[in-house]
Amino acid sequence: MSENNKSRTDVNKLGEFGLIDHLTGQFPLYNMSSVKGIGDDAAVISNDKESFTLVSTDMLVEGIHFDLAYTPLKHLGYKAVVVNLSDIYAMNGHPQQITVSIAISNRYSVEALEELYEGIKAACAYYKVDLVGGDTTSSLKGLVISITAIGTSTAEKVVYRHGARPGDLICVSGDLGSAFLGLQLLEREKQIWLEHPEVQPKLDDQQYVIGRQLKPEARRDMIYQFEKAELIPTSMIDISDGLASEIMHICKNSNVGALIEETGVPIKNESQLLALEFNLDPITCALSGGEDYELLFTIDPADEEKVKYMADVYIMGEIKDPSDGIKLLSKGGKLHTIKAQGWKHF
């Protein structure tokens, strides 16, 4: 019945990834079946020499990860599933099952939870994954959702963050920065609404960016495209924290450098225009925005032809030697060092 009086280090000092490393770095692995533990999009567990089970988990907290002022509960349920499936696709795997645990305050009604689970169910139906377990409990404040996704891959097909080699091409599926701009827009309209409740939000002409924020999709289609083209990326990660943070994960895990060309980074015209409206540089939105849930992957240059014929895939740079660092070649021809500016929740 006592609080200890030891020294106190604030968690902000370490940041999210530093904290995870600090807390989990000393854990040994006891089981041969634990092929890959912490440090990739999903854990990899071998069932036998060939067949692998993938496991990924995410926790979403009201007031930290989502704001119910502009997030319909159905969309929230859908997105909570999608962000976890995205991690399984990022390992070149197929999600099969999810578990969903929620903690709720007494502010939530059965009807509100029905909406949440309608979104979860819609995502399960679309991605053909099964809800097989979970937990439902009370919280002291707000809603907490913890989802675990389980998928399959094989020893040959599984793709890690650590396989990129100098000379590999850096690719991305779809466009970047839109989800972040959608969030800026929703936050701005929320402020206007809080100050002038009689003003209707002007969102009709920005359905794309808002959709990217509120109802993102995971790139299952890419996994099928890879299979069809008989392509196995050398490394892959999904873009949840922004391009800068993700390319740094790939480079750190693969012990390589990278050069990304600004002209190659796919940013939609409407996102470019909206960025300017917010006095933001579009490339900054792509680098640091996050929540795009696109796949960032690297391929052997011998596979370039295969990628060229893929819909919605953009080659935007090259893996370099580690001594070259992680750089952006701007439209103006200048080299900038890329720094991680992903989401910091602490």
Add this chain to the structure above:
Amino acid sequence: MSENNKSRTDVNKLGEFGLIDHLTGQFPLYNMSSVKGIGDDAAVISNDKESFTLVSTDMLVEGIHFDLAYTPLKHLGYKAVVVNLSDIYAMNGHPQQITVSIAISNRYSVEALEELYEGIKAACAYYKVDLVGGDTTSSLKGLVISITAIGTSTAEKVVYRHGARPGDLICVSGDLGSAFLGLQLLEREKQIWLEHPEVQPKLDDQQYVIGRQLKPEARRDMIYQFEKAELIPTSMIDISDGLASEIMHICKNSNVGALIEETGVPIKNESQLLALEFNLDPITCALSGGEDYELLFTIDPADEEKVKYMADVYIMGEIKDPSDGIKLLSKGGKLHTIKAQGWKHF
């Protein structure tokens, strides 16, 4: 940007299990690999015809499931792992991996989290399971821990809640009610301490019940005993919500009744005495206390000899026809209908 004005049903109306049924009952299963979804201690996923993966998940919320006034963080970390492993053992499986997600308020220091993870690490070392993933994020209030345990079993060995048949013997590993009494004791001493901070808590002579509450163990030894004796229970569940709630789960899932004899229910002498000190009936503590994490299982009567030679196993009743209901034969020879009085968090 609007709250809906539909009717509002309080979640208390449905209760925890009713709410889960209500929210998840309409989810179809799309994948052949989903052998067993919601409704047992763990989900069962087939890797092939023989090899099964088990998945179980639990969420623990500060102020609901634990009170840091008397729960050392190291013990909390240990217990959070153990309660999940217990679910895997309850399927006659072997846990191999866990993922740990936490949400923390800024009240938590790095040192506090180190203590929590020391407990998690100690449990991983003792049970030889690997921490392979997780998530670390902020919360608006308190600590939330969500753990998923992953284990293995086989098509022959996996044990469900639904396999009990009339005539089967009802068995339990270890004693019941102690963890609940440990909690009563800690709560009483907390109240005394809050009112008279100068009074030292008197807990030295109650190490057993306090240990059962703060540092429970999962019954891995039972799974090894089953293997050695070549015994496969017909049904099994772990006692997290109390004997009454768990036997009702087995009966509901197996479509059977049950008769439990009070004289057969294992309750330690020290727990009997402590119950009387709290003016509680010891059998009520065993039926409704919860958090014992013992295994409740049923066996074919032909296997009775095998169980008789097992350490720490008690036969306390018999599975009956569904029309017989779920009854307790008291020491006085009276029949009482057993009602679920497990933990209600809502």
